[in-house]
Amino acid sequence: MKKNAYRSAGVDVEKANKLIKNVKGLIDTTKVRGCKGSIGGFGGFFDLSETKITSPLLVAATDGVGTKLEIAKIAKKHDTIGIDLVAMCANDVLCSGAKPLFFLDYFATGKLNEKVWKEVIKGIVKGCRDAECALSGGETAEMPGMYPKGEYDVAGFVVGSVNRKKVISAKGIKAGDVLLGLASSGLHSNGYSLVRKIFPKTEIKRNYKLFLKPTIIYVKPFLSVARVVKIKGAAHITGGGFYDNIPRALPKNTKAVIDKNAWIRPKVYKLITDKIKISEVELFRTFNMGIGMVLVLSAADAEKAKKIFEKKFKLKSWIIGRIEKRNKGFQQVKIGGKETRGK
Numbered sequence: 029m030k031k032n033a034y035r036s037a038g039v040d041v042e043k044a045n046k047l048i049k050n051v052k053g054l055i056d057t058t059k060v061r062g063c064k065g066s067i068g069g070f071g072g073f074f075d076l077s078e079t080k081i082t083s084p085l086l087v088a089a090t091d092g093v094g095t096k097l098e099i100a101k102i103a104k105k106h107d108t109i110g111i112d113l114v115a116m117c118a119n120d121v122l123c124s125g126a127k128p129l130f131f132l133d134y135f136a137t138g139k140l141n142e143k144v145w146k147e148v149i150k151g152i153v154k155g156c157r158d159a160e161c162a163l164s165g166g167e168t169a170e171m172p173g174m175y176p177k178g179e180y181d182v183a184g185f186v187v188g189s190v191n192r193k194k195v196i197s198a199k200g201i202k203a204g205d206v207l208l209g210l211a212s213s214g215l216h217s218n219g220y221s222l223v224r225k226i227f228p229k230t231e232i233k234r235n236y237k238l239f240l241k242p243t244i245i246y247v248k249p250f251l252s253v254a255r256v257v258k259i260k261g262a263a264h265i266t267g268g269g270f271y272d273n274i275p276r277a278l279p280k281n282t283k284a285v286i287d288k289n290a291w292i293r294p295k296v297y298k299l300i301t302d303k304i305k306i307s308e309v310e311l312f313r314t315f316n317m318g319i320g321m322v323l324v325l326s327a328a329d330a331e332k333a334k335k336i337f338e339k340k341f342k343l344k345s346w347i348i349g350r351i352e353k354r355n356k357g358f359q360q361v362k363i364g365g366k367e368t369r370g371k
Contacts, residue, residue, distance in 0.1 A: 072164030110151020
């Protein structure tokens with residue numbers, strides 16, 4: 029039998045094991061209270077009792093970073109992708125009021141590129157630290173023939189916990205409440221298929237710092253504010269933008285009325301609108317437009333939250349709209365202009 033037949037088929041198990049062993053110390057820096065064991069076992073352990081969350085509910089989410097990976101490939105810069113991966117998952121469970129506890133990653137490729145893999149893992153570790161959750165496991169899959177040369181994909185999985193009496197739901201939202209928009213760093217992790225269509229590779233390379241700005245992880249500021257005021261609703265503005273995400277946080281008989289001029293949009297959006305003729309509706313359905321998360325609060329609490337975000341965390345926020353009663357047959361999100369019919 030040929031020696032190292034599996035390696036000759038394109039899968040180097042020893043190399044993968046060695047890489048994981050080399051970054052074990054880095055991964056261990058993400059340990060938090062409740063995290064048990066270390067990378068290398070068949071599963072990661074977490075002792076929920078050590079979190080001191082009373083009457084806990086577990087909240088789980090999974091996501092990826094889409095074709096932002098192609099921007100990283102063009103720019104030959106992969107160290108922020110892992111941050112995006114953690115952010116997309118952690119920010120989702122945050123909308124229920126849950127604190128992320130632990131994170132798992134999946135990295136798949138045709139042939140493992142050691143440099144790229146290390147950059148991605150370092151980003152995941154940084155993201156976990158920012159989200160204050162443990163990187164408790166993962167999978168690195170080398171699958172020859174499944175991916176073209178130089179291509180890879182990543183997926184993330186997070187589990188968080190929240191006191192069942194403090195779950196954020198839409199029940200207490202009513203007309204008169206306000207919408208507080210938290211600043212995004214730019215595109216975050218959505219809309220990149222359109223970006224790659226309208227910008228040639230030369231322009232992407234020239235502006236890669238704008239296109240690859242990592243998604244903001246809102247965990248620390250969000251939970252800090254939640255300890256002071258009542259967050260009635262929260263929407264992570266990802267794929268589907270304002271029109272698809274905000275309604276997920278609202279009662280069916282209400283609508284969000286948004287002033288699109290209430291905040292400052294990041295520079296990257298001017299690059300896009302200068303490049304292509306696109307309707308405002310499509311812009312707000314494709315991108316976050318400079319708002320990474322929207323909170324529903326009472327007017328008084330919105331001002332308190334705004335001060336905490338900006339003074340303690342240097343995170344810009346704006347009161348971008350209000351909650352009104354919704355007439356049957358109309359959309360749940362109105363952004364300037366005339367209200368349109370919807371399902």
